[in-house]
Structures are given as structure tokens and as C-alpha cells.
Amino acid sequence: MSFFEIKNLVMRFGGLVAVDDFYLSLAKGELVGLIGPNGAGKTTVFNMITGVYTPTEGHIIFQGEEIQGKKSHEITAMGIARTFQNIRLFNDLSVLENVMIAYHCRIKSNFLQAVFRFPIYLKEEKKMVNGAKDLLEQLDLIDFAYEKASALPYGQQRKLEIARALATHPKLLLLDEPAAGMNPNETEELMKLIQTIRKDFDLTIFLIEHDMKFVMGICERIKVLDYGKTIAEGSPEDIQDNPKVIEAYLGERKYA
Amino acid sequence: MDKNILRNRILTLVSLIFLFFFLYLAKHYTSEYVLRILNNTAIFITLAVSYNLINGITGQFSLEPNAFVAIGAYTSALLTLTPAEKELSFIIKPLIWPLNSISLPFLPSLIIAGIVTAFFGFLMGFPVFRVRGDYLAIVTLGFGEVVRVVANNLQSITNGPLGLKGLAPYTNIWWTWGFCVFTVGFIVMLVNSSFGRAMKAIREDEMAAEASGINAFRHKMMAFTISAFFEGVAGGMLAHLITTISPTLFTFFLTFNLLIIIVAGGLGSTTGAIIGAVLFSVGGELLRAVEEPMDIGPLHIPGVPGMRMVIFSIILILLMLFARSGIMGRKEFSWDWLINKIRGLKR
Numbered sequence: 001m002s003f004f005e006i007k008n009l010v011m012r013f014g015g016l017v018a019v020d021d022f023y024l025s026l027a028k029g030e031l032v033g034l035i036g037p038n039g040a041g042k043t044t045v046f047n048m049i050t051g052v053y054t055p056t057e058g059h060i061i062f063q064g065e066e067i068q069g070k071k072s073h074e075i076t077a078m079g080i081a082r083t084f085q086n087i088r089l090f091n092d093l094s095v096l097e098n099v100m101i102a103y104h105c106r107i108k109s110n111f112l113q114a115v116f117r118f119p120i121y122l123k124e125e126k127k128m129v130n131g132a133k134d135l136l137e138q139l140d141l142i143d144f145a146y147e148k149a150s151a152l153p154y155g156q157q158r159k160l161e162i163a164r165a166l167a168t169h170p171k172l173l174l175l176d177e178p179a180a181g182m183n184p185n186e187t188e189e190l191m192k193l194i195q196t197i198r199k200d201f202d203l204t205i206f207l208i209e210h211d212m213k214f215v216m217g218i219c220e221r222i223k224v225l226d227y228g229k230t231i232a233e234g235s236p237e238d239i240q241d242n243p244k245v246i247e248a249y250l251g252e253r254k255y256a
Numbered sequence: 257m258d259k260n261i262l263r264n265r266i267l268t269l270v271s272l273i274f275l276f277f278f279l280y281l282a283k284h285y286t287s288e289y290v291l292r293i294l295n296n297t298a299i300f301i302t303l304a305v306s307y308n309l310i311n312g313i314t315g316q317f318s319l320e321p322n323a324f325v326a327i328g329a330y331t332s333a334l335l336t337l338t339p340a341e342k343e344l345s346f347i348i349k350p351l352i353w354p355l356n357s358i359s360l361p362f363l364p365s366l367i368i369a370g371i372v373t374a375f376f377g378f379l380m381g382f383p384v385f386r387v388r389g390d391y392l393a394i395v396t397l398g399f400g401e402v403v404r405v406v407a408n409n410l411q412s413i414t415n416g417p418l419g420l421k422g423l424a425p426y427t428n429i430w431w432t433w434g435f436c437v438f439t440v441g442f443i444v445m446l447v448n449s450s451f452g453r454a455m456k457a458i459r460e461d462e463m464a465a466e467a468s469g470i471n472a473f474r475h476k477m478m479a480f481t482i483s484a485f486f487e488g489v490a491g492g493m494l495a496h497l498i499t500t501i502s503p504t505l506f507t508f509f510l511t512f513n514l515l516i517i518i519v520a521g522g523l524g525s526t527t528g529a530i531i532g533a534v535l536f537s538v539g540g541e542l543l544r545a546v547e548e549p550m551d552i553g554p555l556h557i558p559g560v561p562g563m564r565m566v567i568f569s570i571i572l573i574l575l576m577l578f579a580r581s582g583i584m585g586r587k588e589f590s591w592d593w594l595i596n597k598i599r600g601l602k603r
Contacts, residue, residue: 071471073471084464088461104453114445
């Protein structure tokens, strides 16, 4: 039994087949990439894994448990966290609060204990603050702790989203185009960051990315999706030379 | 850091004592009319602050407070009236058992009114939170109307359009302001807790909140039920303030007024809700002057009833033009802010 497995996953929106017969198997600690032209169904796969969509058919098995059709927050609580393609932060809240929110799902006290500030709640609140501050420190965001999330520069916002995802204590991390909109320097830094958190937090990572240098440089294994179908799978070297992949990205040879 | 917290607590306590003395003086040295305004103000603050919890903090635009106020008002009224009074009132259809034979003191009636309203809110939440945005507003608006129509027709419980008359005037400024302070304290503590943070996260981005492990449905229900409880109790107070209730009192207009209060004050700000409620209830009375006949030099203006509403509308339009996010925006009052302001002035 593998750590994370997807079998025959299908998603149909009316007549449109967004994802067709998708399969995947991740071993613990792997770093796998998912690429494909725009509209290939990559984000749909993420949305099915995280419970935003219920798949039309198929199975998603995480640590031996079927998770398809479960609610988003339940899946997060089980240990799958994600970031979004277009950054989704809690803009009006502080950087610290953004991360603290991710600790809320493990709170034991009820709302009355929270309102009347019972010691049990105050202890939990303190733990949340300390945990969030540690995490911000680790990701070099601590200087911004009391800034509004929307006031951060773009690159830091991406990082904050990763920090928030890490705060839920995930075992599997899904990154949806983490390098989108970054310059080469920032991309370089992001690659290092991903390598570090993977080691420090003992993570398995599955990511979507368009930046080929990034994907080829960081992923151990790559899956290529086109029109909802898997057209290739293998090591970065295999993918680079695969004629089907070149065709999907650049069109057929005769037109090239 | 700790020193500041202690200082803030002392300041809060001192201002509560001031409020107490102010109310004491008002009760003994002012007219019935002023007391009436004070009572209304407290009830409107209670309603606005709890309505803001669901609309402003959790960001679920809903339009049902008139339903909750009505349920609270009817429940408490049916509990405090004596069996003899009930028999006298219900002339078309007799009141059903066991309501016709019980009579409770004011406090337990209010608490039961709150619990009953919260229970209705809880049940209502299941269908209501299946939808979002504009649809949520429409569905809750519908529920508000349903409650009013039911009150109009369920004669064996509500006495229909005749309403309930002759309630004992239990409500005084200690009840209204006492409960108002409790409500504001409760909501502020809730909003500043981990649960309040989760509610704000839902307002900011529901999808991201879910992805961060927050059960959005559960927290929306929590905000909705809590706000129903406080609105129900406030409804009970209102009923025993005006001593006569009928379905016409709980039309959409009540919700509309509350909406104006929280939007003008700043959606999502508890401070804003309080300021809005004070301006609405006190300002509304002060503006009565413009409806009186006036003599400006040789010009004689006869009193125009409804002139207040025109001025009110102009104020609202100005707010929309120049302060789109209301008086406070999403900012809150804090002692630290005030002290920094004062220090700034000294310099």
C-alpha cells in the first residue's frame, strides 16, 4: 500500500471531461510534479484531492483511507494541505493571524470557554501564538507578523500561503503554481525553500508548475496532463525528450 | 505589555462605573422621554452588535433579525402574562395549553426567549447556509417574512393581528443597559478569540478557510445561533418596554434599520455598530426638531411630518459618497488607540 494513491479518477462537468482516468501513486517523501498546457485539468485534480469537487468516478486513498467526497476541512485535518494558484490569503487579517487560523481546527475548548477566557483556552491560544511565531521565524516572515497580509510584497504572500499550509501540520503538501509571477531570483529562492521544508517537516510534495526550469530542477518524477488525459510520466529527462509532450506544448511537428 | 493590559482593564472598569452613574442620574433626574430614548438606544446597540456578528464579522449577508426579534418578543410575552390576562386577550381563539396556564418572572422569560430564538436560528441555519451571497440574503429575507405571516395567522398562540396587550412594563434602563453591556462584552470577547478569527477567515475567503481546516458551516451556524440568542432576548426586552406587540411591529423595516446602522457604522466593526445604533436612536429623536413648524426670519415653514426621513436619506447618501466603508470601516476602538491619540495631541 502506498502513502497516497489515486485510481481511475474522472471529473465531468456536464458534457466536458475535465479529467479522465487519472492515476497517481506517491511514496512517502517523494516530490512529484504535474505539468500540462493551460486547461489540461491540473487544478481540477487538486480540487478533487482537497474536497473542493467531488469526483465523478474513482478513488483517492490517503494512508489507507478513501478520502474522495469528504469535506475540505476534514481532508485538511487528515494531513493534506494546499496553496492556491491565485493567492488566497485572509487579506484583512495580520500575517500572524493568517497562520494562527490554521491551528484553529485542533482547538479543544468550546466557544464559551473561549469567550470567558478559561485557563484551558488561554493555554491553547498561547500555544497557537507561539507555534505561529516559530513558523514565521522559520520562513523569515516574522518581521511582518503584525502587518496586514495584503500589505506584503507578492513573493512574501506566496511564502505566507505556504506557511499557513504548513501550520495545519500536513503530511502531503499540494502546491498550485508556487512560482507563478516570480522573477528568476525569487524562483531560485523558492526552490531552496521547498527543499528545506520538505526535509524539516518530513513532507511529501505534489506540485503544479509552468516554469520548466523549476519543475525540471526540483521534481523527481513528472506527470504530464493534456485535455484531462495523462500523456506522459517519468523522470525529468524522459519528459524533456518525449515527443508527445513536445507536441502538446508546441503543436505537431509539421506546423512547427 | 502586561502593564498595558492592566491599565486597559482599569480604564474599562472606570468607564463602566461612569456609565452606571450616568444612567443613575438619568433615571432620577430626567424625564420619561429621555429614559425612553436611552432604553431604545441600549436595545438597538444590542441588536446591531449581534447582527454585525453574522453580517460583518462572518460576512454572511443575511436579513432575518426581525424574525428573531419577533420570536423573542412573543416567547417572553407569552411567558410573563398571567393566565387571567391571557384569557382576556385571546378572544377569537383561546391560547393553547400549556401556555395558557403558566406565568414566569421576567428574567427566566427572557432567558427562555433567548434559548427558543437560538433554537429557531439553529434550525433555520441548516437550509439557509446551503446557499451563499445574494441567495443567502433572499432566503433569510423569506424566513423573516414567514415568521411575521405565521405570527399573523397562528391565532391560538400569537393572537393573530390583535397581538398581545397589557404586558407588564418590566424593562427599565438597568435591564436594557445591563444586557447591552453583557452582549457587547460577549461579542467582543468572541470576536477576539480563535473562534472569531475563524469567522473572519470565512468572511475573507471561505475556500481558503476550508483549506486551512476550518469547518465553515459549523462556524456560520455558531455565529448565526449566537446572534439569534441575543436578538431574541433583546426582542423580549423590547416587548416589555412598549408593552404591546403585534405582527406589524416586526416587518422587514426593522431589519432594514439595523442594516443601515451596521453599514453606516462600518460593516465588521463592533465599535461601528455601537456608534451607528447611538446615532440612529438619539439622532432620530434630535431630528424631530426639523418636523416642527419653523420661522426663519420672515419665512414661515409649516411642520412637515417625515422630514426626518429625508434628512436621514441625505446623510446616508453622503456616507455612501464619502465614507464607503462606514464611519469606522473595520477598525475597532481600543484604549491603546485613544491614548496614542491623546499623546499625539500633546506634542
